[in-house]
Amino acid sequence: MRNIFRFIRRFFVLLAFLILQAVALWFLFTYNRFHRAKGLGAANEVTGWFNTRYNTFEDFFKMKEENRRLLKLNDSLMNLQRVNFVSSDTDAVVIRDSIPYDTLGHYRMYKWRDAQVVRSTVSSEKNYVQINRGSNQGIRDNMGVFSSDGGLVGQVVNVSANFSQVMSLIHVQNRVSVLVKKTQNAGILSWDGKDPRFLTLLNIPKSDSLVIGDTILTGKYSLSFPPGQMVGTVSEIIPDNSTNFYVLRIKSAANFNDLQQVMVVENLQHEELNQLNKDTEKRVEEAKKTNR
């Protein structure tokens, strides 16, 4: 027993070093986008406070550009209003009802909220955006996030009481299903960790005739984003000789260097769709068991 104590005292510093290393590595390797990081929820509130202070200062320099973008978006939305259109045979004005359910069976599937970015990085390989809305304001995991001019930014991965972390498109572990507007073929959007302005799109077959400047939209099968929202435009087409697919470089519509205001979109049917997925899987599993 005494020898053990002597041993511990002799190698106390080395043991402390190894223990602290183990703790740090345990933090690092148990953290991924699906599991909450150790203590990140509480730390989020603290870093959020600092980031808000910094942001109020930074806003001052970026207000003008932000105003211009908001105006542009407002402008395009005003043009979509039904009030602008008058049917020709009668003099009645057609106005779209905004209540969730109407007699024609329309219901609201997506709900948009505004949020302010308190911190965002582009210099790392794993970039996150921190926004000043959290679970108290109804933000939950897996909600989609769009920039103020309508470009896809990312997906909420972690929520604290008043702040949330968004995994942005420029994160090397990011995978998003998108489609080419012209041909409606779906592909996988990822980032190679190099230039924050450009993303990589894979799985678009070479039978598609694409040109530089073609529009890329969000895919139809995501539970997080509404389909048909702007993601970016094709900036370079690289034919991959070993496969039948293109490698496309996409210029993202959202400017990650300059995010100030964003919109968080909630899929009101998310719970139900998710539950349906789980139930289906369960049923298939059970069917397999009984067959055996």
Added chain:
Amino acid sequence: MSDLLKNIVRFAVFILVQVYVLDQIPPLHQYIIPYIYYLFILWLPFSVSRIGLLVIGFFTGLTLDYFTNTPGLHAAACVLIAYIRPFVINVLTPKDPSEFNYREPSPKAMGWTPYLVYVLVLTIFHHVYLTFLEYLDFGGFLHLMIKVVSTTAISMLLIIVTELLFTRKMKYRTNTA
């Protein structure tokens, strides 16, 4: 100012500069990531015990980690350099730390060449370990090597500039004090 207060202020300044200045500037290149926060650990007084160094290093790294959303990454690298620091100081200045005329490592206390070697060695350890941990889930071997070299170069440049700009006023320690 007492050593404790001085180091608390330094800690806050280094973390805030790293988070709100160096991490915010537009990236020069994907391989060049400026790091300076760990200079806080290099500047700790000689009198801090080895256990103390490890604990301070761990929390310095963890604080930065919570800002950059990478829990454990910088903490691991900081604990490593905090562990190695006493050995490097012993090799470069082979005498009893209590005989130092100044309280903490600086060009004035150690001489420019030994000081730069001290900084370079710990910088390389820090960056190699950090990049290696990142490399485990992303990137290739060439990527790792280039990134270590370029990041070390930019960090050394930043540290030399810091040393030249902010000469720390330090009292010469005498027996009477």
